[in-house]
Amino acid sequence: MTEVRSRARALVDSPALTYRQRVAALAALAEETLDPPPVSAEAAAALARGLVDDLAEGHAPYRPRYLLPDYARALAQGSSFLDLAPPRDLHEAVGFLLAMYSQVPSITGYPVYLGDVDTLLEPFAASVDDATLRDVLRLMWVVIDRSLPDAFTHANLGPDDTRVGRTVLALERDLLQTVPNLTLRVDPDRTPDGLLLDAVATVFACGKPHFVNHPMMCADLGESYGVVSCYNSLKVGGGSHTLVRLNLAESVRGHAGGVEDWLDTTLPRDVELTAEVMRARITSLVEQSRFFEHSWLAQEGLVSLDRFAAMFGIYGLAEAVNTLVERGGGTERYGLDAEATALGWRVVETVAALVADTPLPYCDGNGGRAFLHSQSGIDSDVGVTAGTRIPIGEEPPLAEHLLAVAPNHRHFASGVSDIVHFDDTVTRNPQAVVDVIRGGLATGMRDVTFNLDSNDFIRITGYLVRKSDLARLAETGVSRHGSDVLAAGSVANSHVTDRVVKRVISSESAPRAAR
Amino acid sequence: MSPPRGLLADVVPFSWVDGPGNRFVAFLQGCNLDCLACHNPHTMPRSTPRAREVGVADLLAQVRPLAAFLSGVTVSGGEATLQAPFVAAWFEALRDDPATAALTRYIDSNGCATDEVWDLLLPLADGVMLDLKALDVAVHVALTGSGNDRVLTSLERLAREDKLVEVRLLVVPGINDGEDGLRRTGDYLATHAPGVPVTVIGFRPHGVRAAARDIPEPTPEERARYAAWVAAGVGPDLVRVV
Ligand code: SF4
Numbered sequence A: 001m002t003e004v005r006s007r008a009r010a011l012v013d014s015p016a017l018t019y020r021q022r023v024a025a026l027a028a029l030a031e032e033t034l035d036p037p038p039v040s041a042e043a044a045a046a047l048a049r050g051l052v053d054d055l056a057e058g059h060a061p062y063r064p065r066y067l068l069p070d071y072a073r074a075l076a077q078g079s080s081f082l083d084l085a086p087p088r089d090l091h092e093a094v095g096f097l098l099a100m101y102s103q104v105p106s107i108t109g110y111p112v113y114l115g116d117v118d119t120l121l122e123p124f125a126a127s128v129d130d131a132t133l134r135d136v137l138r139l140m141w142v143v144i145d146r147s148l149p150d151a152f153t154h155a156n157l158g159p160d161d162t163r164v165g166r167t168v169l170a171l172e173r174d175l176l177q178t179v180p181n182l183t184l185r186v187d188p189d190r191t192p193d194g195l196l197l198d199a200v201a202t203v204f205a206c207g208k209p210h211f212v213n214h215p216m217m218c219a220d221l222g223e224s225y226g227v228v229s230c231y232n233s234l235k236v237g238g239g240s241h242t243l244v245r246l247n248l249a250e251s252v253r254g255h256a257g258g259v260e261d262w263l264d265t266t267l268p269r270d271v272e273l274t275a276e277v278m279r280a281r282i283t284s285l286v287e288q289s290r291f292f293e294h295s296w297l298a299q300e301g302l303v304s305l306d307r308f309a310a311m312f313g314i315y316g317l318a319e320a321v322n323t324l325v326e327r328g329g330g331t332e333r334y335g336l337d338a339e340a341t342a343l344g345w346r347v348v349e350t351v352a353a354l355v356a357d358t359p360l361p362y363c364d365g366n367g368g369r370a371f372l373h374s375q376s377g378i379d380s381d382v383g384v385t386a387g388t389r390i391p392i393g394e395e396p397p398l399a400e401h402l403l404a405v406a407p408n409h410r411h412f413a414s415g416v417s418d419i420v421h422f423d424d425t426v427t428r429n430p431q432a433v434v435d436v437i438r439g440g441l442a443t444g445m446r447d448v449t450f451n452l453d454s455n456d457f458i459r460i461t462g463y464l465v466r467k468s469d470l471a472r473l474a475e476t477g478v479s480r481h482g483s484d485v486l487a488a489g490s491v492a493n494s495h496v497t498d499r500v501v502k503r504v505i506s507s508e509s510a511p512r513a514a515r
Numbered sequence B: 001m002s003p004p005r006g007l008l009a010d011v012v013p014f015s016w017v018d019g020p021g022n023r024f025v026a027f028l029q030g031c032n033l034d035c036l037a038c039h040n041p042h043t044m045p046r047s048t049p050r051a052r053e054v055g056v057a058d059l060l061a062q063v064r065p066l067a068a069f070l071s072g073v074t075v076s077g078g079e080a081t082l083q084a085p086f087v088a089a090w091f092e093a094l095r096d097d098p099a100t101a102a103l104t105r106y107i108d109s110n111g112c113a114t115d116e117v118w119d120l121l122l123p124l125a126d127g128v129m130l131d132l133k134a135l136d137v138a139v140h141v142a143l144t145g146s147g148n149d150r151v152l153t154s155l156e157r158l159a160r161e162d163k164l165v166e167v168r169l170l171v172v173p174g175i176n177d178g179e180d181g182l183r184r185t186g187d188y189l190a191t192h193a194p195g196v197p198v199t200v201i202g203f204r205p206h207g208v209r210a211a212a213r214d215i216p217e218p219t220p221e222e223r224a225r226y227a228a229w230v231a232a233g234v235g236p237d238l239v240r241v242v
Helices: A002-013 A019-032 A041-048 A073-075 A090-101 A116-125 A128-149 A165-176 A193-206 A212-222 A248-253 A258-287 A317-327 A338-356 A398-411 A424-428 A430-442 A467-475 A480-496 B057-068 B080-096 B115-124 B137-144 B149-160 B177-192 B220-234
Strands: A066-068 A113-116 A154-157 A182-187 A208-213 A227-228 A232-235 A238-247 A308-315 A369-373 A418-421 A447-451 A457-459 A464-466 B007-016 B023-028 B052-055 B072-076 B104-109 B129-131 B164-172 B200-203 B239-241
Touching: A002 A019, A041 A258, A066 A113, A066 A227, A066 A232, A073 A090, A073 A116, A090 A113, A090 A116, A090 A128, A113 A116, A113 A227, A116 A165, A128 A165, A128 A208, A154 A165, A154 A227, A154 A308, A165 A182, A165 A193, A182 A193, A182 A212, A182 A430, A193 A430, A193 A447, A208 A212, A208 A430, A212 A227, A212 A232, A212 B220, A232 A308, A238 A248, A238 A258, A238 A369, A248 A258, A248 A308, A248 A317, A248 A480, A258 A317, A258 A338, A308 A338, A317 A338, A338 A369, A338 A398, A398 A418, A398 A467, A398 B007, A398 B057, A424 A430, A424 A447, A430 A447, A430 B057, B007 B057, B007 B080, B023 B057, B023 B080, B052 B057, B057 B080, B072 B080, B080 B104, B080 B115, B115 B149, B129 B149, B149 B177, B164 B177, B164 B220, B177 B220, B200 B220, B220 B239
Parallel strands: A113 A154, A154 A182, A182 A208, A238 A308, A308 A369, A418 A447, B023 B072, B072 B104, B104 B129, B129 B164, B164 B200, B200 B239
Antiparallel strands: A066 A238, A208 A447, A227 A232, A232 A238, A457 A464, B007 B023, B007 B052
């Protein structure tokens, strides 16, 4: 208890935290004093050695990790909790949404999903002129950035071309905010080149949006899905109870033999250990803290348990494959050599089959199974590559890069991120980026996201930060955005900026909220 | 008859600087000019150990898995038209393969090609991007070692047949950067290639031969001035400067 007291004191006194960051860190500290959901000794050991990782969700789950309220339904029926009638015009609709965002729980304290804002607002936009639409959306966007300063907060656009969508893209180029994160859903038959070109121009300006394969998502999740946080695709009106990830590199490290043996014995065991941790967390959320019984979102039908599942994340595929190849006496590397890359595909396929065969409670949103997710890493990952990515700095030229990773994408219904980068000359030829997006989707990529070498905005693990904000954080130690603090750690630990500009931020200058 | 084989300097699977959209570019070995400011001097000689022979089927096979990501292909060089039979055979194969039929086929050329060469290539090509090194013969000789008769004939024919998609003017300080010459170039293009976009490229010493390394790089202001002189003829909307 004295340790907790001294940590609480340090948080209260910290000069580096804003008021809200302090509150969140104190809450996390309090939660940590409770016992985590009980698991077997073997699973506890797996957590302790970092084989299985619950991504610091906390010891006592009291809200789902990712929550996608059905905003369309809320706008249509009004809310007794918010004491708001259904909005009648654009101003009321925007006010309604902003009020609602402030009441959506999440792990970070800020909502991860803001809805498909074009579809939500387009009917209300019909009766206002362009200047009014722009003014109202500008206010909305500024308030989102200032009141929900977290780059995991995510809005969706597309697949259709709308006035609201075009206005949002123009505002993004103008405001240059990291928040909200943005996804454009692309349907080859519905999304015109003009909208894609507009989106690409926005990528050039501020690194957003991220592009997703709409038909593929619809096939896996149904028409009503959203992309939240870092490329996490889930059902609207549902979400994910938890995200627990399995470190494939660590799994290989803990195995004495070769490939076949690992695939047959250790990998299935480690998948089951991960699933055990997930079961414990889901059961705790649903049965002990009883989120779905007391949350206003559930009471008003804006989320329902039957649209929920959980996310099974994997990461460290590159290191797992490379180690297995080395053990067999080879030197081929994942993403660079055909055989090693194919082994990577086989590992993903095997994990997918195992996860599809592992029942989990309260996961009716996906037939009682977890959604597989290629987890894009966190700031503290050292020496292990995010998800199923090719290690930073080792990526082959773009064409090879895309062909190497595309076959993995079909397995990850809840998202996969491979960040590809362009040099600046492409800004003179945006159609080339549209070609790459269309090609990616046509060859089975689910998610496509870009970094432009010269951009002030870079994707860290999946969210965006501005290099200039990181520099300021390094100098002053204070950031308005919670995610910048994570990003500073990520930059220091994994050389994320190696492929962008050389800038080293020492980890000492990056304050950690909960430590 | 066995299908023609090509002599290839290199391929770039994805390029966004060789025509519209994302393109697969085959750089063919060998050139018929000897440009002082050439950026790929290693592609000039007809034979070099760095080049490799390639068959039509092989080069087609390199494009097929990438076709979904491309707007088209471009042959560049060196001077691609020197290997016209190979280029024609490759373009034909691309046209006839369902996986690649939708791709546009562009040629990047210095214009030193005969009418017979264009007769062979134009029915198979969607567009040609042409370098015009200089309008004046003497300047052209100074820059490339040859006159520009054939270049101008090619340019005019390509424009007439609606195959000229871009004219590139590489401006080298002290050689072809005079106001008078660039204004006359603009007028010439306005007359003989109306509506065709013009790219004014400022000389960059990167990659050039030793003899050209001391030529200064034009400042952004100088480049803008070159563009303005050309634009006086063809109109500002058609001119872009890099
Ligand atoms: S025409 Fe092109 S490839 Fe040939 S020498 Fe001149 S610049 Fe080099």
